[in-house]
Amino acid sequence: MSGTDRTAEDEARTFAASPPARGQGFAVTWWGRAWLKALEDAALDGAQLRKGRTRAREGAVGAVSVRPGRITAVVRDRDGSAHRSDVLLRRLTDEEWDRFVAMAADRAAHVAALLDRDMPPHLVEDAASAGVELLPGMGDLEPECDCGAWDHCAHSAALCxxxxxxxDQDPFVLLLLRGRNEHRLLDALQRRVAPTAAADGESAASGVPADRGTGAGVDAVTAFAARDAVPPLPAPPLVPAEPGQPPSLDTESAPPAGVDAGALEFLASAAAARALRMLSDALRPDHGQQPFEEELTVRQDCVRLAATAPTPSTSAAHLPLPLPVSLPEEPTAGRLAGGSGRPARELDAAVRAWRYGGAEGLAVLDGEWAPDPADVIRAQAALDTAWEDGDRPALRRSGPGSGSGSDSGVRSGSGPGSGPGSGPGSDSDSDSGSGSVRWRVTGSSVELRYGADGRWWPYREERGRWSPVGPGDHDPSVALTVAIAAAAPDTPE
Structure with missing residues (x-):
């Protein structure tokens, strides 16, 4: 059905009853306040308006029906009685609507705003200059109520x-009350603007300047006046305390062949957790200074997904030590482990590394960085200056090929990770990387790993395998303190 064929009944809109409005301003937007000012300026009986305002604040107005020329609702009294109340406002004539559309089409700011479903406040003044009054004036609001009042009563005032x-919710309601709904208005506006835009295009193609008197151009005064057309940004949303729960797929119907319902539920939960983290990061004051997330490989992304359980919204820098690890249930965990290219029993260490340091923490676990001699020298210098004389623990380079000698000092070097004979236990199965810079505290099960970003990562040996126990730190003494605390016998699991 075209816009011109719509009847008043087709254009009617119904709005649900609003809750009480105690303790706050009754209207919060320019349009809501402008309506109230017009209502109160034209009122003959201020006492009835005050009663109506009280009824509306108390939530006594039921669902409101708005259609061209009329608003209707049932309003309750405090004694429980209900009254149907109507307020009539004159509909604009077709000639007035033509003038309104012509005025709006002649101003680029109005065209852009209206097509974007926005009604700038100065639209009222510009419409008035074209002889079209949008807001009601003296005597324009005509009440009808079954309570028998001849003028505005508390019920009709509450409706107003x-x-x-x-x-406040939608200023286009005012245009509907004046006789045109949003669709009819925008249809008319687009029909009015389209020929002008086409003429501009033909003029540009021919090299002939367009006639600026047709409304195709915008003079400086109009452009400057449109500076307030853009509404202020809304307040940022409140960040929920935890991710939302996705719908359960555990229904009476079996999933289609090839569909893993458990995996889908897990992915939905992981997506909700990531969305919450991204929202939290976006609302941080220093968000603009944060680096972009790097693109992940499939192996890294499988570890990231596994790391979403059970503490997806917890910052790795504030996780307790040692980090509790809880992986998804089988078979999802097995599929993630396979995608990460590691046995399922090693996925827990990878999850810890991701939670403590993301892709960089995982790279340190896997030994993906091959340091050059300059990196080793920098690491040695950091160890030499991190402790005061006499306080430095006995450290030695871990891994095969580290050389022999006394363990009382600090030895530097690089190698493929620890192996048989390098210290308590053997991690040759889990340390598959070909390059790293590592030092182990003599006679203990803790180790420091030096990463490509210059941070030191605390590790401890757990059941013959090395696992991260904290986030990286640029100070090796801090990282070593974390590692020793995590390896203490009374550290809770």
Whole structure:
């Protein structure tokens, strides 16, 4: 059905009843306040308006029906009685609507705003200059109520105040009340603007300047006046305390062949957790200074997904030590382990590394960085200056090929990770990387690993395998303190 064929009944809109509005301003937007000012300036009986405002604040106005020329609602009294109340406002004539559309089409700011479903406040003044009054004036609001009042009563006044709340939500309600819904108005505006835009295009193609008197151009005064057309940004949303729960797929119907319902539920939970983290990061004051997330490989992304359980929204820098690890249930965990290219029993260490340091923490676990001699020298210098004389623990380079000698000092070097004979236990199965810079505290089960970003990562041996126990730190003494604390016998698991 075209816009011109729509009847008033087709254009009617119904709005649900609003809750009480105690303790706050009744209208919060420019349009809501402008409606109230017009209502109160034209009122003959201020006492009835005050009663109506009280009824509306108490939530006594039921669902409101808005259609061209009329608003209707049932309003309750405090004794429980209900009254149907109507307020009539003159519909604009077709000639007035033509003038309104012509005025809006002649101003680029109005065209852009209206097509973007926005009604700038100065639209009222510009419409008035074209002889079209949008807001009601003296005597324009005509009440009808079954309570028998001849003029505005508390019921019709409450309905008028309730309309201010509707205008807060959608100022196009005022245009509907004046006779045109949003679709009819925008259809007319687009029909009016399209020929002008086409003429501009033909003029540009021919090299002939367009006639600026047709409304195709915008003079400086109009452009400057449109500076307030853009509404202020809304307040940032409140960050929920935890991710939302996805819908359960455990239904009476079996999933289609090839569909893993458990994996889908897990992915939905992981997506919710990541969305919460991204929202939290976006609302941080220093968000603009944060680096972009690097693109992950499939192996890294499988570890990231596994790391979403059970503490997806916890920052790795504030996790307790040692980090509790809880992986998804089988078979999802097995599929993630396979995608990460590691046995399922090693996925827990990879999850810890990801939670403590993301892709960089995982790279340190896997030994993906092959240091050059300059990196080793920098690491040695950091160890030499991190402790005061006499306080430095006995450290030695771990891994095969580290050389022999006394363990009382600090030895530097690089190698493929620890192996048989390099210290307590053997991690030759889990340390598959070909390059790293590592030092182990003599006679203990803790180790420091030096990463490509210059941070030191604390590790401890657990059941013959090395696992991260904390985030990286640029100070090796801090990282070693974390590692020793995690390896203490009384550290909770």
């Amino acid at each position: 105040y309730q309309l201010a709340r509707l205008l």
